[in-house]
Amino acid sequence: MLLGLLAYFLLPLAWLVINSTKSTAGLFQSFGLWFASDFHLFENVRETLTYQGGIYGRWFLNTVLYAVAGAGGAALLAALGGYGVAKFDFPGRRLLLAGVLGAVMVPATALAIPTYLLLSTVGLVDTPFAVIIPSLASPFGLYLMWIYAAAAVPDELLEAARIDGASELRIFWSVAMRLLAPGFVTVLLFQLVHVWNNYFLPLIVLNNPAWYPLTVGLKQWNEQAYGGGGGSVAVLNLVITGSLLAIIPLIAVFLVLQRYWQSGLAMGGVKQ
């Protein structure tokens, strides 16, 4: 049973790794879950990185920029907001809760055209900001940090800090942020994956391939390979290799950050 589940999740990954070692011809001549006679991986990587004047590298850097700036900013804003809502009493908190939860429910697709219009009014279409700014708002992240801050930051600590004469900002940075670290990393990780894989927003707000992230770029190559609308180029091997290269950083980030994440999950499980 467990093995079956594992296979279900790992098979696509195995397929991707195996087929990255094949040329386009090899893809159609060999069994999908085993290697072809020729080992084409390094050739594929070289071609992926040089095709169309090395645009893949640029897409890669764009994606890193969007993910780091978008996810880092979103996690920080979520931490600030969540802490503020959890620890300060002000009128309209309930309304805010309803608003945030409502925002989680709105599909991004429905906001595509309004987002484009907003961005084009302020002249940001076709710039990196068009992807980064919308990524900064993470209603789910705010909600998560709110719940987390309410549980992880004791009021007594804050009161002690206030009696010692620390400013509110100082308290947030030096006291609350340390306690919030696991939650912060969780939101960072979620948002990082979300921005890294985001397809629809960049598709709508970017028309210049030089600013594409990997998702939109690879989809473009894939359409090219399958001749959507006529005119095809044999780049299937590049699409597959490009996809493999695109998930490596995500796996690395996950492995590096997961210990914070796990401690975050277990936290609050025991009543002290």
Place this chain on the structure above:
Amino acid sequence: MIRSRSTFAAASVALAMALSACSGGGGGGGAAGGGETCDGPLAFWTWVPNIQSAVDLYEQTHPGTDIEVTNVGQGDEHYTQLRTVLTAGTGAPDAVQMEFKNIPGFTLTDSLVDLSQYGAAELENQFLPSAWRQVQFGGGIYGIPQDTGPMIMLYRPDIFDSLGIPVPTTWDEYIEAGRRIHASDPNRFISNIGPDDAGGIQSLLWQAGARPFRLEGESSLTIDFSDEGAARWVQTFNTLVSEQLVYPEPAFTDEWYRGLADGRYATWVAGAWAPTFLQTVIPQTEGQWRVAPMPNYGEPVVPENGGSSVAVTTQSECPAAAADFAKWLNADPAAAKLLNDESLLYPATSALVEDPAWLAAPMPFLGGQQANQVYVAASKQVSEGWQYTPFQDYTESVFPDTVGQALVNRTDLQAGLNAWGERLRGYATEQGFQVQGS
């Protein structure tokens, strides 16, 4: 392997966009025709590989012009982005690649400029009639044809020879050949049939004489699958599908390519673009394929499958310059030759299809066959009167749930067509069309 050499515009060059105000409906202004020069580059959105060389030639032969080619994606990606910028009222390109089947939809939303006012009508005799008919809509000319797709049949002579079957010329012979091929090996079929291939089935309906979609004026729309032509297609394909002579597998997937490469499928009926397309995805089958006229119902009637044009958007501030570029790119003999050589497009210009050298060119992928002659013969037999719906995206998106289901479950195809028509009529009514048909 074809290497695409298109160089993308440098990132530092921001697209020249009019951010200040909407310039919607600019189609009426400046009908000077071809003479105006505009400040700033003309934006051209296209997915055609290696089209840059033809564009470079335009810039060389027309000093002072500057065309900025952007590939915003292909197929759905392209139209999604185009619709967004059109809806937003800003950011649309001046010239845009537009498949024939999408012209009605974009024309009805007033997104494309009628090129008649820029002298497009004078080009009519330079293009194949079958291509020219597809860029006209409601009395206007909304694109300059670039490539066409008269349907032909790709087949594997080795399979037919080994079984001693003649290459089918009619659909009845095709059914007979299908029976013998499938009897020889239960894992072999005369062809696949895509449960998601709305485009291919529409072409087959077109050939059978069905005319299910008719738009009169701007709002009176007939959607009806009960004509004689539809019945003819249903009769033939009910037999092919129910006897499992064709296998219901989507085309353009890894599985399908593999099937074509290892002899699981003996034929593929598709547009004239198909052989060069196969050449790029399964080059190892070089020499194993030939082309022949597609099977028919006794009369040599051919439909179109695919093909596109270059259109000018109503958002363009220089429609005359954009129209000038679109006309030259597709009608100029040198440009048409470049597009055929480098982008492997099947041409739409009469001059090129009458060129003796081009007609005699042997195709290595087809074992040296002079295939262009087969394509030209097909394009002369394209029948008239077919129309697409004004919402082709939706039309093709509900195909898999209706006709596609009938293909997969091997149930009556007429019922599948009727279900499709039902869905389309409902949608058309919601969109505000006066709908007829049953």
